[in-house]
Amino acid sequence: MSDGSHSLRVSVWRGTQAGAFEAFDVPMQESQTVLDLVAWIQQNADPTLAYRYACRVGMCGSCAMMVNGVPRWTCRTHVGKVATDGAVEIAPLRNLPVIKDLAVDMDPFFDKWTEAGGAFSPTKSRDDAVEPILPETPERREADAAIECINCAVCYAACDVVSANPDYLGPAALNRAWSLVNDVKDGALDARLIAVSGAGGCHNCHSQQGCVAHCPNELNPTASIAGLKRATVRAALKGRI
Amino acid sequence: MKPHRNHPLWYAFALHRASGLLLALFLPAHFWVLSYALTDSAALDGFLRWTDYTLVKIAEFGLVFLLAVHMFGGLRLMVLEWLPWSPRQKTYAASAVAASFCLSTLFFLSAV
Amino acid sequence: MIGVRLYMLQRITALLMAPLVIGHIAVMIYAVQGGLSAAEILGRTQGSLLWALFYGTFVVAVALHAAIGLRVITHETFGVGRTGLAILTTGLFLVLAAMGLRAVYAVTAL
Numbered sequence: 001m002s003d004g005s006h007s008l009r010v011s012v013w014r015g016t017q018a019g020a021f022e023a024f025d026v027p028m029q030e031s032q033t034v035l036d037l038v039a040w041i042q043q044n045a046d047p048t049l050a051y052r053y054a055c056r057v058g059m060c061g062s063c064a065m066m067v068n069g070v071p072r073w074t075c076r077t078h079v080g081k082v083a084t085d086g087a088v089e090i091a092p093l094r095n096l097p098v099i100k101d102l103a104v105d106m107d108p109f110f111d112k113w114t115e116a117g118g119a120f121s122p123t124k125s126r127d128d129a130v131e132p133i134l135p136e137t138p139e140r141r142e143a144d145a146a147i148e149c150i151n152c153a154v155c156y157a158a159c160d161v162v163s164a165n166p167d168y169l170g171p172a173a174l175n176r177a178w179s180l181v182n183d184v185k186d187g188a189l190d191a192r193l194i195a196v197s198g199a200g201g202c203h204n205c206h207s208q209q210g211c212v213a214h215c216p217n218e219l220n221p222t223a224s225i226a227g228l229k230r231a232t233v234r235a236a237l238k239g240r241i
Numbered sequence: 242m243k244p245h246r247n248h249p250l251w252y253a254f255a256l257h258r259a260s261g262l263l264l265a266l267f268l269p270a271h272f273w274v275l276s277y278a279l280t281d282s283a284a285l286d287g288f289l290r291w292t293d294y295t296l297v298k299i300a301e302f303g304l305v306f307l308l309a310v311h312m313f314g315g316l317r318l319m320v321l322e323w324l325p326w327s328p329r330q331k332t333y334a335a336s337a338v339a340a341s342f343c344l345s346t347l348f349f350l351s352a353v
Numbered sequence: 354m355i356g357v358r359l360y361m362l363q364r365i366t367a368l369l370m371a372p373l374v375i376g377h378i379a380v381m382i383y384a385v386q387g388g389l390s391a392a393e394i395l396g397r398t399q400g401s402l403l404w405a406l407f408y409g410t411f412v413v414a415v416a417l418h419a420a421i422g423l424r425v426i427t428h429e430t431f432g433v434g435r436t437g438l439a440i441l442t443t444g445l446f447l448v449l450a451a452m453g454l455r456a457v458y459a460v461t462a463l
Binding site: 258265269277279280283308312319344347 | 368371375377378382383386388389390391392394412415423426452453455458460462
């Protein structure tokens with residue numbers, strides 16, 4: 001349902017790492033999201049615009065982009081909330097290589113997830129009894145607070161330590177590591193603590209809490225990273241790492 | 242100012258970094274002047290005469306503020322890292338600035 | 354760019370210095386009243402083991418703390434690598450400690 005009488009000036013990044021913003025006039029509609037703007041441009045103005053989305057209902061994280069300089073899920077960002085003077089600026093996520101236009105290369109993000117010890121290390125086989133995990137134990141509370149991450153990379157784009165330190169594993173990878181540190185079924189604790197203690201490890205976090213401010217799932221990677229700091233110090237004092 | 246930085250706890254980080262850097266730059270000068278007590282205490286006295294000027298007292302107020310805010314900010318970080326998480330992060334950051342301002346004002350009132 | 358050991362050193366020197374900083378500011382608030390003079394200061398500090406220990410500890414702690422802090426800033430601002438950082442951190446610690454301990458000696462020695 002198009003309003004017809006108003007349009008928005010939408011500036012969209014075109015190109016790769018080098019490139020420029022290109023402006024489009026997009027018709028305003030009721031209940032319009034930033035993803036709607038991008039889709040309109042690609043469908044009606046310029047079919048060569050590259051962008052990503054999938055679920056368009058705020059559960060997959062694929063549509064994450066910089067909107068007026070702030071990383072957000074574009075499908076859950078109402079135009080009315082972010083448009084200033086009838087204009088919106090849309091750019092690819094910060095801190096990741098740009099493939100084309102609004103699509104970034106997520107490989108560095110996922111590589112660091114693995115590097116931080118993100119993979120689960122089983123200790124039991126199918127022949128063993130199922131491990132009883134009680135939800136109210138302190139460890140399980142910590143893990144549960146961290147497990148809703150869908151790896152959208154909004155926190156990674158928001159983090160200035162990621163920008164400043166190329167080795168820094170980033171909030172999502174470290175948050176994942178913390179969830180496994182608190183998983184009693186996992187068998188790779190010391191290796192994981194070593195993995196998060198290197199040049200890009202948890203000790204480089206300055207608690208700016210940009211990750212907390214911008215996570216669409218309202219997670220707290222800063223708290224997880226603080227947990228890793230405590231765990232690594234205790235392990236170091238005991239000579240385990 | 243990049244928009245993603247426009248939230249209170251980023252400013253708290255920036256203040257902590259700036260105060261630490263400025264203090265680290267001040268320190269060698271501070272040590273250098275005090276060392277005159279060994280070789281030439283008259284020269285030390287000469288340096289101390291500068292502290293009679295109001296502008297210098299204001300600068301000293303600034304230094305005390307930097308030291309206090311860096312310390313209180315640092316304690317805020319240690320609480321964040323070592324005590325159970327508190328939802329009052331912004332309150333702690335604001336309190337650090339307030340306490341530092343009070344302490345440095347107390348110094349300034351003693352100096353003038 | 355720090356690992357677990359430099360992190361621990363940074364945090365331990367911070368905790369150690371908290372009471373020293375409070376003490377130093379309190380001393381400054383007291384001493385600044387009525388103006389500063391070399392004679393007044395040195396009259397109280399020279400020959401004092403207590404002041405020597407207080408400020409001696411403070412100097413060593415701050416030299417470590419500042420060297421590590423500047424290491425982090427240098428890495429994040431200029432991208433200096435591992436070796437450069439190691440040289441910088443050690444160098445800064447030695448310079449600050451040497452200058453600081455000289456100042457402590459200057460003010461507390463008889």
